[in-house]
Amino acid sequence: MxxxxxxxxxxxxxxxxxxxxxxxxxxxxxxxxxxxxxxxxxxxxxxxxxxxxxxxxxxxxxxxxxxxxxxxxxxxxxxxxxxxxxxxxxxxxxxxxxxxxRAWMDQFKPMPFGRRLWIYPWNIEPPADDGLVVVRLDPGLAFGSGTHPTTALCLEWLDGLDLAGKTITDYGCGSGVLAIAALKLGATGAVGVDNDPQALTASRDNAERNGVADRLALFLPEDVEAEAADVFIANILAGPLGELAPTFAAAAKPGAPFAISGILAGQQDELLQRYAEWFDELRVDTREDWVRISGRRR
Ligand SMILES: C[S@@+](CC[C@H](N)C(=O)[O-])C[C@H]1O[C@@H](n2cnc3c(N)ncnc32)[C@H](O)[C@@H]1O
The missing domain is CATH 3.30.70.260 (ACT domain)
Structure with missing residues (x-):
């Protein structure tokens, strides 16, 4: 094409x-x-x-x-x-x-995140090891291979949660990497939302590749039909993160852990102020020039 x-x-x-x-x-x-x-x-x-x-x-x-x-x-x-x-x-x-x-895929190597989670390019066979949680990925044209600091910040955060039996919403799902990682880490169901139809296609393909497609529901923002989730994550950009804060608050159950990234260092203060309206226990973590804000829905 x-x-x-x-x-x-x-x-x-x-x-x-x-x-x-x-x-x-x-x-x-x-x-x-x-x-x-x-x-x-x-x-x-x-x-x-x-x-x-x-x-x-x-x-x-x-x-x-x-x-x-x-x-x-x-x-x-x-x-x-x-x-x-x-x-x-x-x-x-x-x-x-x-x-x-796809040329950059040649540079795409298996990468670890946190204690157990690994992202593997779709064309490399992971070792058989029950202690590892492996996501096989072909991002295609969608964003989210794990090589970007914001994706890495989100994957590490997910790896640190107890997701067993939980539902999760991944807003701005791109390749689906975060939702699929959450499902492989034990979440029972995930919702992926993206305003780019190509990202939804990539997310579906990757979910199938990882055997979790039956537990991942995908929506354009205007079509979302989902209950508030036990865990919420969004890796977009500071502008939309600010605008979408009320939507995210409604998409997270009371007490739900939440994380947002896609924020350049220096952009976090305004977002911290805005999210304090709905979220507690706010903290900031940084990787290279990028920031993750996490906390808990009040
Ligand atoms: C930085 S990528 C993140 C992809 C993946 N979740 C990750 O962590 O690597 C952001 C994604 O959000 C989507 N996006 C941007 N603005 C959006 C909006 N207002 N509503 C829904 N999706 C949006 C983009 O299409 C893109 O796929």
Whole structure:
């Protein structure tokens, strides 16, 4: 399937906001490159999804959209989200599906999180060891392989909970990695929510791959039909986390442990204030430049 690629050249300090805007507009994947690199060999490529903050002075963000996406509409919406954007910072191209989005899978190795949990690429056979909880994953174009610090923060938090017999809601499920990990750690049922239909497809495929599809219900945000859960987790971005706080409060049972991530260091204070309306025992944990807030529904 070919894609529409929107490339954006920005200064380093503009990158987080530009990436958030592309994500909000529904980019299927976002890759970061050094805009000043002259040869492909010099162009270190960051993993898809929300990126780190590289030291390059200028950065090219390559965002993939559905091939039928409206170029003019995207350019106008970006102009509203990023008022400093000049037309010459933007470029559209059609790209063939060269499976390039999978090239990074070669770098994707088994990774441990917490005491028992491991994420394995779908094409590597895990060892037979009853003490390990293994999630087999093919993120495809959806975000969530475990390589990003925010996913890692969430996986470690899940590994530290007693999930036996519990239900969980994973809001912004991406590849389904968190919901599937929770099910493999003992949760009886999970709800995954994402506003990207491609993420729901990836979550379903991964749930099948892990033999937990019958315990995972998947919804677009507008279609959610689910009771409040025993545990709640959301790894999105600070903006939507702030807006969705009342939705999350309603989705978590009284006393439910909750965690949110996707928060850049420095963005946590406003969220702590907002979530204190519904959640207690709030604490902040950090990994690289990213933050996880956890606590308990009042
Ligand atoms: C950073 S990824 C997290 C994926 C996975 N849960 C993980 O931890 O790796 C965020 C996901 O949230 C979804 N998302 C962003 N804004 C959303 C919103 N307002 N409602 C539902 N999903 C949203 C994106 O499509 C994306 O799949």
């Amino acid at each position: 070919p894609f529409l690629e929107l490339s954006l050249v920005v200064r380093t300090e503009q990158q987080p906001r530009a990436e958030e805007a592309l994500d909000d507009l529904g980019a299927l994947s976002i890759t970061l490159r050094d805009a000043d690199a002259e040869t492909p060999d010099e162009q270190a490529i960051f993993e898809p999804g929300v990126g780190e903050l590289p030291l390059w002075p200028t950065i090219t963000l390559d965002a993939l959209f559905d091939q039928h996406a409206d170029r003019r509409g995207l350019a106008a919406a970006l102009g509203e989200l990023l008022p400093w954007l000049e037309p010459d910072q933007l470029n559209f191209a059609e790209v063939a599906d060269q499976e390039w989005e």
